[in-house]
Amino acid sequence: MSVRRLAQESVQPASFAFKGGMKGEAKKWIAKYPKGREQSAVIPLLMLAQEQEGWVTKAAIENVAEMLGMPLIRVLEVATFYTQFQLQPVGTKAHIQVCGTTPCMLRGSGELIRVCKEKIHAEPFHTNESGTLSWEEVECQGACVNAPMVMIFKDAYEDLTPERLAEIIDEFEAGKGAAVKTGPQIDRVFSAPEGGALTLKTEITVKPGKTAKGAAPKAAAKAEAAKVPPAKAAKPKTAAIETSKAIKGPKAEAKKSAAKNEAAPVALASLDDKNRPAAIAKPAQPDDLKLISGVGPKLEGVLNGLGIFTFAQVASWKKAERDWVDGYLKFKGRIDRDDWVKQAKALAKGGRDEYVRVFGKEPR
Ligand code: FES
Incomplete structure (x- = not known):
């Protein structure tokens, strides 16, 4: 950047004053600022002086400083800083x-x-x-x-x-x-791409129904769940409970469903089906079926209701019988997954000791 100095004395006019309409314009600019802040009009006044004279003369700088009650050096700083101010005569056209x-x-x-x-x-x-x-x-x-x-x-x-x-x-x-x-000076609008827009040319309309069922809400819900760690979420008590429910949803639902099954099984399988395990009358000392992993008190009651009271009965179930009980309890394969038959065989053979020997742990 070139050094910006005032023009030589030989070209500087002896005096400066705003003339005609410029005088009114200058007053208008000064009036825009609060009393005591008139110096904020320094740039507009220097621009007006340049418009009137064709360049910013030393006399104009002194005049502006006087009008705004500013030290001369402050106006000189502004005039010599911005290349928009011409400090010597320039071409008239x-x-x-x-x-x-x-x-x-x-x-x-x-x-x-x-x-x-x-x-x-x-x-x-x-x-x-x-x-x-x-x-x-x-x-x-x-x-x-x-x-x-x-x-x-x-x-x-x-x-x-x-x-x-x-x-x-x-x-x-x-x-x-x-x-x-x-x-x-070419085929360009402001600073847009030359020759016209190149991107975002297609208007995308989102159908209301699509938004509700689309992937975006799922992703948003996933992101929402991910950003709130269940254990550390600092929320009001009620909100925390809701969040915890939402995050633990599948597990809680599974537990709820199991409890429901234990409490009130829906008899999808027919009680008259040939694969229903043989029932017996309640013995004087029924086995504690709750020792079988996966059987709770309510489920034990249901099994008893089907005439199943002993480990030996469960241990004797063939595939078809297991499927019938599984279907009756709506267990979706849980009887085989938990291997009730193997557990029942161990318990029937030697009680807790045999169970520990076979499975390496205490029953329930
Ligand atoms: S480099 Fe020329 S306008 Fe910015």
């Missing part, structure tokens, strides 16, 4: 600010500078012979996506080629600058 920062440089700003040198002057900040055009190189102007670009006063001209910049300069020189299209 156009001052071309060519962005030379990396994106614009990679996209051809060097060629744009060549055009300026050829059409205006070999050196920046020098006007052409008629004093109507000048140019300089500036840092990024914030339009990198449409690089390379130039600023001419308040407007940006983007997606430039050397040829297009040459045309633009000619139009300003001809006094038709106001008619030149600003922004992208």
Whole structure:
């Protein structure tokens, strides 16, 4: 970035004052800020001074400082910082600010500078012979996506080629600058892709029914469950209970179902079926069927209701009989999974001791 200094004394006018409508504009800007905060209007006032004079003179800086009650150095800091303020006379019809920062440089700003040198002057900040055009190189102007670009006063001209910049300069020189299209100089809308949109071109409509049954709600529910560890969820008591129920759902349901089966089995299998195990009358000392893993007090009552009271009875069940009992209890194979027959054989043969010998653990 070039060093920004005030122009030589020889070109500085002796005085400055806002004239005509500019005086009213300046007052309007100052009035926008609270009393004691008038200095916030420093940038708008310097811009107005530049519009009136064509550049920011030393006299204008002093005048603005006085109007806003600011130290002169504070206004000088602002005027010399921003490249939008011209500190010396520039072309009366156009001052071309060519962005030379990396994106614009990679996209051809060097060629744009060549055009300026050829059409205006070999050196920046020098006007052409008629004093109507000048140019300089500036840092990024914030339009990198449409690089390379130039600023001419308040407007940006983007997606430039050397040829297009040459045309633009000619139009300003001809006094038709106001008619030149600003922004992208190619088939691009603002900073959208060149030639039109390339993505999100299809409108997707979600059908209400689809949302309810689709995978998304399932995934959302899964994610929701995953992000609340059941043991550590810091929720109100009621909510914690609900969450715990929801997470433990399948297990709790299975337990509930087993208890239900033990309590009130639904007789899907016919009691008259030939595969129903043979019943006996209740002996004086029935076996404790609860020693069979998987049989609880209620289930024992159901078995007793079917005329089954001893380990020997269970130990004698053949496949068809086991299936009948399993179906009657709606166990879905649990009798074989828990191997009631093997357990009952051990218990029938030698009671607890035999059970421990066979299974290596105490029954229930
Ligand atoms: S690099 Fe040129 S506008 Fe940002």
